[in-house]
Amino acid sequence: GDKAEKKANKDEYKFGLIMVGPHNDHGWSQAHYEGGEYVEKHIPGTKMIYIDKVNPADRPGVTIPQIVDDMVEKGAKFIIANSDDMSDGTLEAAKQHPDVSFIHISGDHALTGKAPKNLGNLMGKMEYGKMMAGYTAALTSKTGKIGFLGPLLNDETRRLASAAYLGAKYAWEEVLKKDPKDLKFEVIWIGFWFNIPGVTADPTQVTQNFYNKGCDVVISGIDTTEATIVADQERKKGKKVWAVPYDYKGACKGTASSCLGVPYFNWGPSYVKNIKAAMAGNLKSEWVWAGPDWKDINNEDTSAVGFEAGAALSAENKKQLDQFIVELGSGKLNLFKGPLNYQDGSVFLKKGEVASDKQIWYMKQLLKGMIGQSSTK
Amino acid sequence: MTIIKEENTTISLLKDISLTALFVFIFTTLIITISGAPPFEAYENIIRGAFGSYSKFGQVIKVWIPLTLCSCGLLYTFKINLWNIGIEGQMIMGAVFGMAAFKYIPGTCPAALTILIAFIAGLTGGAIWALFAGFLKTFGGVNEIFAGLGMNFVAQSIILWLIFGPWKREGIASMSGTEQLSEPLWLSTFTKMRISPTAIVLTVASILITAFILKYTKVGLGLKAIGSNMQSAFMYKLKPTSYMLLAMIFAGGFAGLAGTMQVTGVYHRLIPTISSNYGYLALFVVMLANYNVWAAPLVALFFACLNVGSIQLPMVLQIDSSLSGVIQGALVLATLGVQSFKTMKKKRREYNNSNGRV
Amino acid sequence: MEEFNLTILFASVIATATPILLATLGETISEKSGIINLSLDGTLLLCAMTGFVISYETNSLILGFAGAAVVGAVISSIVGVFSIYLNQSQVAVGFVLTLMARDLAYFIGNPYSRIQGPQVAHMPIPFLEDIPFLGSVFFNHNFTVYFSMLMIFACWWYIYKTPYGLKLRAVGEHPGAAFSRAINPRKSQMLYVIAGGLIIGIAGATFSLSTKAGWGRPQGAEGTGWIALALVIFGGWNPIKAAVGAYLFAFLQTMGIHFQSWFPSVPAQVFNMAPFPLMIFTLLIINFFQRESIILLAKDKPLLKTILRKLDNTAPTSLGKPYKPDEY
Amino acid sequence: MWIELKSIHKHYGNVRANNGVSFKVNEGSIHAVIGENGAGKSTLMKVLSGYTSRTSGEILVDGEPVYFKSPEDATKIGIGMLYQDPMDFPQLTVLENFMLGQIKGFRNSEKKFKEKLKKYTDELEFDLSPNAQLKTLTIGERQQLEIIRLLSLGAKVIILDEPTTGISVEQKDKLFAALKRLVKEGKSVILVSHKIEDVEILCDKITVLKQGCVTGEMEKPFDLEKALMMMFETESKTPVRSKIVPGKKHIEMKNVSVSGGRTGLHNCDVTVRRNEIIGLAGLEGSGQGVFLRCATGLLKPYSGSVSLNGKNMTGKNILSYQKENTVFLPTNRLEEGLIPGLTIKEHYSLRQKSRSLFVDGAKASSDSKENISKYNIKGDPRTLVESLSGGNQQRLLLSFIPDDAELLLLENPTRGLDIGSANWVWELLQDFSKDNNSTIIFTSPEIDEILMIADRVLVFFDGKIIKDVKTDDTNLDEIGSAIAGKV
Ligand SMILES: Nc1ncnc2c1ncn2[C@@H]1O[C@H](COP(=O)(O)OP(=O)(O)OP(=O)(O)O)[C@@H](O)[C@H]1O
Ligand SMILES: Nc1ncnc2c1ncn2[C@@H]1O[C@H](COP(=O)(O)OP(=O)(O)OP(=O)(O)O)[C@@H](O)[C@H]1O
Ligand SMILES: [Mg+2]
Numbered sequence A: 001g002d003k004a005e006k007k008a009n010k011d012e013y014k015f016g017l018i019m020v021g022p023h024n025d026h027g028w029s030q031a032h033y034e035g036g037e038y039v040e041k042h043i044p045g046t047k048m049i050y051i052d053k054v055n056p057a058d059r060p061g062v063t064i065p066q067i068v069d070d071m072v073e074k075g076a077k078f079i080i081a082n083s084d085d086m087s088d089g090t091l092e093a094a095k096q097h098p099d100v101s102f103i104h105i106s107g108d109h110a111l112t113g114k115a116p117k118n119l120g121n122l123m124g125k126m127e128y129g130k131m132m133a134g135y136t137a138a139l140t141s142k143t144g145k146i147g148f149l150g151p152l153l154n155d156e157t158r159r160l161a162s163a164a165y166l167g168a169k170y171a172w173e174e175v176l177k178k179d180p181k182d183l184k185f186e187v188i189w190i191g192f193w194f195n196i197p198g199v200t201a202d203p204t205q206v207t208q209n210f211y212n213k214g215c216d217v218v219i220s221g222i223d224t225t226e227a228t229i230v231a232d233q234e235r236k237k238g239k240k241v242w243a244v245p246y247d248y249k250g251a252c253k254g255t256a257s258s259c260l261g262v263p264y265f266n267w268g269p270s271y272v273k274n275i276k277a278a279m280a281g282n283l284k285s286e287w288v289w290a291g292p293d294w295k296d297i298n299n300e301d302t303s304a305v306g307f308e309a310g311a312a313l314s315a316e317n318k319k320q321l322d323q324f325i326v327e328l329g330s331g332k333l334n335l336f337k338g339p340l341n342y343q344d345g346s347v348f349l350k351k352g353e354v355a356s357d358k359q360i361w362y363m364k365q366l367l368k369g370m371i372g373q374s375s376t377k
Numbered sequence B: 001m002t003i004i005k006e007e008n009t010t011i012s013l014l015k016d017i018s019l020t021a022l023f024v025f026i027f028t029t030l031i032i033t034i035s036g037a038p039p040f041e042a043y044e045n046i047i048r049g050a051f052g053s054y055s056k057f058g059q060v061i062k063v064w065i066p067l068t069l070c071s072c073g074l075l076y077t078f079k080i081n082l083w084n085i086g087i088e089g090q091m092i093m094g095a096v097f098g099m100a101a102f103k104y105i106p107g108t109c110p111a112a113l114t115i116l117i118a119f120i121a122g123l124t125g126g127a128i129w130a131l132f133a134g135f136l137k138t139f140g141g142v143n144e145i146f147a148g149l150g151m152n153f154v155a156q157s158i159i160l161w162l163i164f165g166p167w168k169r170e171g172i173a174s175m176s177g178t179e180q181l182s183e184p185l186w187l188s189t190f191t192k193m194r195i196s197p198t199a200i201v202l203t204v205a206s207i208l209i210t211a212f213i214l215k216y217t218k219v220g221l222g223l224k225a226i227g228s229n230m231q232s233a234f235m236y237k238l239k240p241t242s243y244m245l246l247a248m249i250f251a252g253g254f255a256g257l258a259g260t261m262q263v264t265g266v267y268h269r270l271i272p273t274i275s276s277n278y279g280y281l282a283l284f285v286v287m288l289a290n291y292n293v294w295a296a297p298l299v300a301l302f303f304a305c306l307n308v309g310s311i312q313l314p315m316v317l318q319i320d321s322s323l324s325g326v327i328q329g330a331l332v333l334a335t336l337g338v339q340s341f342k343t344m345k346k347k348r349r350e351y352n353n354s355n356g357r358v
Numbered sequence C: 001m002e003e004f005n006l007t008i009l010f011a012s013v014i015a016t017a018t019p020i021l022l023a024t025l026g027e028t029i030s031e032k033s034g035i036i037n038l039s040l041d042g043t044l045l046l047c048a049m050t051g052f053v054i055s056y057e058t059n060s061l062i063l064g065f066a067g068a069a070v071v072g073a074v075i076s077s078i079v080g081v082f083s084i085y086l087n088q089s090q091v092a093v094g095f096v097l098t099l100m101a102r103d104l105a106y107f108i109g110n111p112y113s114r115i116q117g118p119q120v121a122h123m124p125i126p127f128l129e130d131i132p133f134l135g136s137v138f139f140n141h142n143f144t145v146y147f148s149m150l151m152i153f154a155c156w157w158y159i160y161k162t163p164y165g166l167k168l169r170a171v172g173e174h175p176g177a178a179f180s181r182a183i184n185p186r187k188s189q190m191l192y193v194i195a196g197g198l199i200i201g202i203a204g205a206t207f208s209l210s211t212k213a214g215w216g217r218p219q220g221a222e223g224t225g226w227i228a229l230a231l232v233i234f235g236g237w238n239p240i241k242a243a244v245g246a247y248l249f250a251f252l253q254t255m256g257i258h259f260q261s262w263f264p265s266v267p268a269q270v271f272n273m274a275p276f277p278l279m280i281f282t283l284l285i286i287n288f289f290q291r292e293s294i295i296l297l298a299k300d301k302p303l304l305k306t307i308l309r310k311l312d313n314t315a316p317t318s319l320g321k322p323y324k325p326d327e328y
Numbered sequence D: 001m002w003i004e005l006k007s008i009h010k011h012y013g014n015v016r017a018n019n020g021v022s023f024k025v026n027e028g029s030i031h032a033v034i035g036e037n038g039a040g041k042s043t044l045m046k047v048l049s050g051y052t053s054r055t056s057g058e059i060l061v062d063g064e065p066v067y068f069k070s071p072e073d074a075t076k077i078g079i080g081m082l083y084q085d086p087m088d089f090p091q092l093t094v095l096e097n098f099m100l101g102q103i104k105g106f107r108n109s110e111k112k113f114k115e116k117l118k119k120y121t122d123e124l125e126f127d128l129s130p131n132a133q134l135k136t137l138t139i140g141e142r143q144q145l146e147i148i149r150l151l152s153l154g155a156k157v158i159i160l161d162e163p164t165t166g167i168s169v170e171q172k173d174k175l176f177a178a179l180k181r182l183v184k185e186g187k188s189v190i191l192v193s194h195k196i197e198d199v200e201i202l203c204d205k206i207t208v209l210k211q212g213c214v215t216g217e218m219e220k221p222f223d224l225e226k227a228l229m230m231m232f233e234t235e236s237k238t239p240v241r242s243k244i245v246p247g248k249k250h251i252e253m254k255n256v257s258v259s260g261g262r263t264g265l266h267n268c269d270v271t272v273r274r275n276e277i278i279g280l281a282g283l284e285g286s287g288q289g290v291f292l293r294c295a296t297g298l299l300k301p302y303s304g305s306v307s308l309n310g311k312n313m314t315g316k317n318i319l320s321y322q323k324e325n326t327v328f329l330p331t332n333r334l335e336e337g338l339i340p341g342l343t344i345k346e347h348y349s350l351r352q353k354s355r356s357l358f359v360d361g362a363k364a365s366s367d368s369k370e371n372i373s374k375y376n377i378k379g380d381p382r383t384l385v386e387s388l389s390g391g392n393q394q395r396l397l398l399s400f401i402p403d404d405a406e407l408l409l410l411e412n413p414t415r416g417l418d419i420g421s422a423n424w425v426w427e428l429l430q431d432f433s434k435d436n437n438s439t440i441i442f443t444s445p446e447i448d449e450i451l452m453i454a455d456r457v458l459v460f461f462d463g464k465i466i467k468d469v470k471t472d473d474t475n476l477d478e479i480g481s482a483i484a485g486k487v
């Protein structure tokens, strides 16, 4: 029996998934984990090896090259590293294992030309999801005060926070026709993708602080679900507050009373595409930024990002949201269109100018009108 | 007569060790079973994870290095009866000073020289940090445990401030660390095991130096004397204060060296958790090694195996790798327990003997 | 956007302080009897995990709290047995336990991370909550908060106003003398270490069932134990002063978020560190004012004398020193 | 209530603190237990009060055998003890100290106890304020409180272990008056003391202990000389005092006050000249130890000044004193002189003078061998010092006196030595002093020894030097009464 098993193992195509957070975090890492499961289901003969919580706080002393070595020993031919944090390590490991294919999520080595042939990048166009998040938040908000629970500061997070702001601004000014001055959109950064006690600011406290300050919607930009949990607690105390979680389709589960909806990643289809290419031996070192399937952004076989409306979203606002999605999809509406200024007043997009992918990707500051740190000066 | 005595101690040592191991084995097996995983498979995976391949064993060595360095440092402070819990912070400050050297020494300086300066800087940084706790202890009367603990948190804040503030990556503020060092500043490594010969040589040298200092120099003897009875120090013209500070300098120096080693040899940058808890773990190591210079590296090796091997647990069995910490803790606790029972038994026997003579 | 609402600020200080306050009280009781329970940090986590897992499995909060309390008691009784009966260093054992309990919590709690579980319900106190300002600050919380506030006074009353408390202090001061006065020092030390452990256990469960509801790695309670240890010293082994310390710390922590916008160059988490320099400073002060020369200086200066008395945070005399009965 | 002790044994490991003690305490009497330091008096009393369990033997109370597991059991029967080392709580208040041991349950009965305390203080004419912190009280007042507490617990037999050490004369009178009153009421008192004078005034019967055994009993009227004989076995030693001409000022203390020890040292004014041999007399803990430690820089005075060879040394640490060739040998050999856990050879290694960083093992070996034979130490270089017998530990310590020592401060240098060895040591020291022109200051509990060796005697009482006299101008009686505070 043992031998047969080994033989069967030999025929398997193993791919390794390295996750920064717990695979059951109801957030970023779980979305990847389920993407991996999707691959196992849709490409027969593939098998996922995974390790989660790969970050220096949870696994002190453990490095990406080390894990990759181990996964390769276990037979992995394809490695996915799911955090921006793993950028240097993945590059190092890819150079050490030229015959193994690597995908670094959210990175840009393939874009900057640093990447060896066996390393590609993949990311979803979450700015659309975040626009929807901002849009629903502003539609729902009574006070016009919206908090954005930011992770760490970099191009990606600035991009996503700005996108959420643009969505909110659009809803506030164009849909609700309210005074632009009454919309207050504040970002607070905790310092990492999730809470590391003593190292990052505590997201629970940051969220509570938002609500205490009069925000009634908090948009989460972090990998874990503190925002919705706090929103739920506050609701039980009788406060009318909402939250928008992030990353994972099932993030609203259990906190229905406060959850307006969740912008999420659907990694499965992109993974399948990449792994199939790798199996056929023609995976290229590419920088891929996969967008939603505008026909049905929640189609699990085609759309890379989606927005799952939550139970707390009113029927009326849901209708508005659907309209908004249609407009975005048709290209009729482009929120990254000038005039837009950076926070310090310098010009981001001139009047009428439409941002290129690269401009959006390398977002150097928050946008004018947002409150919060743009960069750490 | 002495020979018989020695034989006895060896046998009883073996007896103690097996008794301790048995306790721990039963305890961990129970814990793993409770968690719903097969215990023997877990053990097997840990062993394979540590010895399964060159690169895995190389990884073990990578953990062994800082652990052993910190243990060497702690041997000095334990010798003089100080509980240097601040070792963690000392390692952090070593890393910070080392990183500062890398950052501010111009790139025109030869890499080898830069690395050397960084090591010296790290050693100094750790020592300075240890001295703070030492001064608080000797001149301020603040217990070294609380002083050290406090200094750990202060060090943690400093490293965070640097990483989120002045030393952040361009446009980024993340706990993932500073910009990477340029490759020439990495410690070069053997290809297969990916371990650095420099690091190994330094570590082995540290063990030998520590053993030599503690065994053959007046410093070692003085530390032991003051540690055993501070009240008598004046008879031998020993200054307890100076010796305590000296021990702290040694401890901090070795810890600082370990910190710099993590920067140039492992992470190639500064990260907030650069000390990886190795300082705290080294306290375990030294306790378990019964404060013996030769046993400490072996225990450190064993602990490193547990640490590295346990990464297999989540990958293969989907259980948490913190099992290694549980085993380590249980080992130290069981050792302390067995020790106590032995002294109690011995005392009881003496008591009974003296009764019998009445 | 920084309009301050003091009511909300203070209410949230009271609420966030709850678990750390309870932990501080538990440790104070234990240390008052002479035993340093250094396992605090790990114990809190293990109890948080236990509380969450039990409540989740049984759907009973009471069982969760009870289970956590029992675990807290078990860990502290290990510290007790090793230091009181087996003559091992309290520090060594406590330290080993703190790391081990933490890892044990992560190990056993792994399957339960990041799932939605039961939480303590919000429970404003009728009528009292309507008092302006005070009502919202003190009486608009959940049960754990009221419990912690009650415990401050309960502990204070027990320690300073009852015969039992007198005996507790006596043991911490001079176990040998306590023995000559019909007190069994070992038994009472054991008892109070365990009592402290029970409270610490409840503190842990308060984290996972209320303050930072849920379990995960990290849970968010990490590091609190060390802070509580510092606060015990800061509070001079007096429950009320310790509580003031806990609230002060919670205030600093809450303010830390505001500080981010006021001092953008200082990361918020730096403010978490505040208790530690304070602790060291307190210890320095304690020692400084016990110097012969200072006491002499104050001899005929009433003002200086009162200041000294106020600052006198003397530790229980036999704190951390093992008591050995006069025989074996 | 009468008590009989039958063949009490108490062993601490190898030490036989009590080795078969038997005697009887009558009802309504004051019974004295006297003996030299370490005779086993305190141990015996702790056994009787239930604080310590006995190794073997029997205690009969009113003819009934009793066994005490803790002081509580003894208190119940009516035996209470005032311990030599204070067994009270300086951080707590007088009232709290009084209540401890009497209170039960949850009820706060402060009021009741306040009244009770007042009743007793009035009765015995003590003056104690219930809310004062105990640490602000004098030793004498703390003893008064303890006695009251014992009475309030219903003690019928009160044991007092060295109650007169460290209290003032008025307090002593007060105490004795109170004790006499109690005895009249039918209570018994056991008084443990060094002070034969106190015993003479107060007691009805004396039991003398030596080395854990009863060496004599005596009823009133006492023959004090005989009692002293039983205590100290004062065999005549060969008088070896040598006439010496004092030289220049060696050490000078001006109005020095130091805290430490039981009593501290107050306003000490002394000048010692070179070549003098000075004996410090006084009860243990009357300030002699503090004096020596101050003279060697171990304790720093909080007022006054110290000078050595004309140099001002005030506030300097011991190393500076050692540079002036001062040597101090303490009496607690294992606590303050030797280092348990280290071998004889390691001790000599530590004392090596060379500036080299390395231990010269060969030299340490030869040093230890040489000294072992010179000082007749029973052990070898590899012996751990704690396993040497007390006498040999003392010899080892004496061997540490360096050749260039000028000021020798010796605390009880012949402690634990038999008479032959003691004489040998003194011969050695005197020769040394002659050869090196050095000064010796030593303490001894035995007046005889002091009178025999010293040129000059300083008598300490309650932290003060109350007599400073040439040996030729005084005698045993005078010194003896000075020791007890009568000048
Ligand atoms: N707890 C103990 N452990 C070991 N040895 C002890 C202990 N207590 C007393 N001894 C030893 O027992 C002997 C008798 O001591 P004890 O205190 O009874 O003497 P003492 O007659 O009261 O002397 P002093 O006059 O100095 O008070 C001494 O040798 C002492 O060292
Ligand atoms: N802790 C110990 N370990 C080993 N041996 C010991 C220990 N203590 C005492 N001994 C040995 O026991 C014997 C008796 O010691 P003890 O101190 O009772 O001698 P002593 O009769 O008092 O002698 P002295 O008159 O020199 O004081 C000695 O041979 C000593 O070496
Ligand atoms: Mg005595």
Ligand SMILES: [Mg+2]
Residues within 6 Å of the ligand: D389, D390, D391, D416
């Ligand atoms: Mg002896």
